[in-house]
Amino acid sequence: MLDHVIFALSAALAQVLTNLDNLAALIALMLVSGAASSVAGFLLAQMLVLVAAMAVAYGVSDAVPHWAGYLGVFPVGLGLWGLWRQFSSHAEAPASPLPAGASVVVTTLLFLSMSVDSFIVMAPLLADSAPSYRVAGLIGAALAVCALAALALAGARATSVAERIARRMEKIVPYVMICAGIYILSNTWTDMVQ
Incomplete structure (x- = not known):
């Protein structure tokens, strides 16, 4: 039971760290x-990402169960690309391109486009895990998404401080993706196939 809780916390941490850019954009x-349409769009987008990651996890485990661990190459590659971009340019992120009063559908699409990194980490992590660990990981990631939404609501009052913290924390995201990819590539105790 404790190992499931630890795996859920790991999935939650991966979800939080790959959504720091979304948090800054949400604020x-x-x-x-x-607040209503922005948070609703964020929550809907993240739930779609988690459902898609779980669908990929079950699809991969059914189709090619012995190859699921090799999906770790994608987070490692994206993490290395993120590191390269971090050290090769110092361009600031563009301001939000959405007009005032954007709908829930528009904000959902914005957050879906910004959540590719979350999907690339969560899908292999869940695919390479046993079914009971998948459920624990999904619960942990969903709770992390809810916590991020609550944090954004609280952070909207102190916008400049919250955005600065989120932007600084974004710099560790490539390292998290590389570590998650290496974890997926290694044969661990949460794996579906030992």
């Missing part, structure tokens, strides 16, 4: 479009 977007 900024809440000031422009309002």
Whole structure:
């Protein structure tokens, strides 16, 4: 049981760290479009990402169970690309392109486009895990998404401080993706196939 809790916490941490850019965008977007549609779009997008990651996990484990661990190559590759971008350019992230009063559908699409890194980490992590660990990981990631939404609501009052913290924390995301990829590539106790 404790190992499931630890795996859920690991999945939650991966979800939080790959969503720091979304958190900064959510806080900024809440000031422009309002809290209700922004948070609803964020939550809907993240739930779609988690459902898609779980679907991929079950699809891969059914189709090619012995190859699921090799999906770790994708987070490692994306993490290395993120490190390269981090050290090769110092361009600031563009401001939110959404007009005031953007709908839930528009904000959902924005957050889906920004959540590729979360999907690339969560899908292999869940695919390479036994079914009971998948459920624990999904629960941990979903709770992390809810915590991020609550944090964004609280952070909307102290926007400049929250955005600065989120932007600084974003710098560790490539390292997290590389570590998650290496974990997926290694044969661990959460794996579906030992």
